[in-house]
Amino acid sequence: MNAAIRPFSLPLSDPLETARGRIERREGFLLRVESEDETVGVGEAAPLPGWTEHYDECELALANAAETIERGDDAEAVLENLDGLPAARHALDLALADLRASRAGDPLYRHFGAASRVESVPVNATVGDADIEKTVEAAERAADAGFDCLKLKVGARPLSADIERVEAVADAVDADLRADANAAWSRQQAQQFLDAVGDRLAYVEQPLPATDIAGLAALSGTIAIDETVAEVGFEDALDANPDAVVLKPMALGGPRRAVEIAEEARDEGIVPVVTTTIDGAVARTAAVHVAAAIPDIPACGLATAKLLDSDLGPDIAPVADGRAVVPQGNGNGTADTWGYHA
Ligand SMILES: [Mg+2]
Structure with missing residues (x-):
């Protein structure tokens, strides 16, 4: 499986005052995975201190995860290495779910178990x-x-x-x-x-x-x-x-x-x-x-x-x-x- 990450930085419309200081941008990573059959899944990590790991920790964890997946390790097993790093884990969890649902031809929420169509x-x-x-x-x-x-x-x-x-x-x-x-x-x-x-x-x-x-x-x-x-x-x-x-x-x-x-x-x-x-x-x-x-x-x-x-x-x-x-x-x-x- 191929795996690659890419950073993003999105300015907020209005800066957010939080208990941990002022936030002006949401910065994080997109993780793209592609299986042998060329099905693609994309996940996002948007770390937010106080709620998740810090940006640098997230980047390191995701870069390692992508490298391990590229080497051929089972991606679901790699997911287990990301416990305690919720934003990084979110990116991989979502990328894999997106890939699986896409391969099955289902929208993600049906893949998650919804019994019928939800508009x-x-x-x-x-x-x-x-x-x-x-x-x-x-x-x-x-x-x-x-x-x-x-x-x-x-x-x-x-x-x-x-x-x-x-x-x-x-x-x-x-x-x-x-x-x-x-x-x-x-x-x-x-x-x-x-x-x-x-x-x-x-x-x-x-x-x-x-x-x-x-x-x-x-x-x-x-x-x-x-x-x-x-x-x-x-x-x-x-x-x-x-x-x-x-x-x-x-x-x-x-x-x-x-x-x-x-x-x-x-x-x-x-x-x-x-x-x-x-x-x-x-x-x-x-x-x-x-x-x-x-x-x-x-x-x-x-x-x-x-x-x-x-x-x-x-x-x-x-x-x-x-x-x-x-x-x-x-x-x-x-x-x-x-x-x-x-
Ligand atoms: Mg609340």
Whole structure:
């Protein structure tokens, strides 16, 4: 099997302020594999410190993986060497799944086990942190654009201001609301927020620091976990007793692993939600396939294409009316992407 990697660097439309600093670009690698029968698979690694290994580690791991595969080692076995390097593992996991699905003539989500055709999956709009007026405006714009589910960023302002923002949006729009605190609060603040506006929200995402498992488990209200999964893994995260779990294929080590964990979550009575880590078009499209493979998936965080100023290729899973189109071509449908940076 042939294997080669190529770096990419995609500017964000607006720089992202995170707990770990300002992000201006999403940089990573495309991995292209080609079997003897000339079937091609393409995967993407978009490392994001805090969620995955660092860029340099990812590059080294992928270069080694490509070299080993070129030498003739079994690619699935090489995948096992990438445990603990989720972005690199994502690239290879996706490339192999893309290749296999393409060879079988199936779209990726069918290869992942979907029993029937899925035309589109619901997606949420993200309403960033802004003052109450701008928050309501942004929420109304998203609802007018057809989104039935809105995610509000909270946790950056005083608790009372966030409570007012949620109340104002809930009064203004007819949509399911979620709040994402990105681990910002103390136990007391989180419980206060849940008591005040919990009944107006579908759930509150990551109200407490990632490792405060006992605190999360003790909260009274409907919660989702996100950072906790990246920090301690899905199995240990179960002790937080979440109602929903955010699954980021890039942080979990690949789309096939994300589908597996979604099934485990459902077995535990936990609602799975799929999101990107603001990935390029290859990984974002794969995340749409992951969501399409999960029955009765709720709105997912997949409407992230517009956060990039340029992309790896054309958007074949565009969002309209609050839904992302599921590509029906062979595999992930993005193998042509490789040609765009030839
Ligand atoms: Mg989150």
